Amino acid sequence: MDLPALLVHVADFAAHAIPGADGVGLTLVEDGRADTIVSSAAFVRTVDAIQYRIGEGPCITAAAERRTVRSASLGKDPSWPxxxxxxxxxGVHSVLSLPLLTDDRVLGAMNVYAHAEDVFDAWAVELGELFAVPAAISVQNAQALARTTRLAAQLQSALTHRSAIDQALGVLMSRSGCTPAEAFDKLRAMSQAQNRKASAVAQQLLDEAVARARARRSPG
Structure with a gap:
């Protein structure tokens, strides 16, 4: 399961599993910036956007202090004036924010909201904390998979570009009898003159060479 699908699954499961929950959002913290990635209800994004904008709220506290945060009446809670x-x-009065923790860092937080006051009791807290542990591990694994997938795609792209450049250098050498270094200088000069990446110029040279070869083989 990729990262977006996994996060949706976690949010939906938590919304059904934690008693009294009207909506659940998952916030990931990357490069010091918090962002709600998925939510089980539209109002959750609105609520989370407010705390990100003003820089205070239960999600921010839970992630910064690595602890569970609960409020029975947000409108009257002095923690976030x-x-x-x-x-x-x-119309959102109860919240339960649980940090998503690994051994070495905070991945983000799971924010559980309810419209009524005093919804989340000790059992809801315990259930949420039990759920947050495997949720954090799943998120960490999905993030690692996403990073690996991106890296593999970048490496494949780099290898494809390198292959095209090497073949284009061969075309230039066969045309003019130049050395590999001279061919590379020619390709670089063409890239600069056309204001295009060397890989794009190389691919064009290859396409033109193939087209000429096919034309020579064509009858008449």
Missing amino acids: RFGPRVGRL
């Missing part, structure tokens, strides 16, 4: 009243006016 700007965030709480704003989301309270939107």
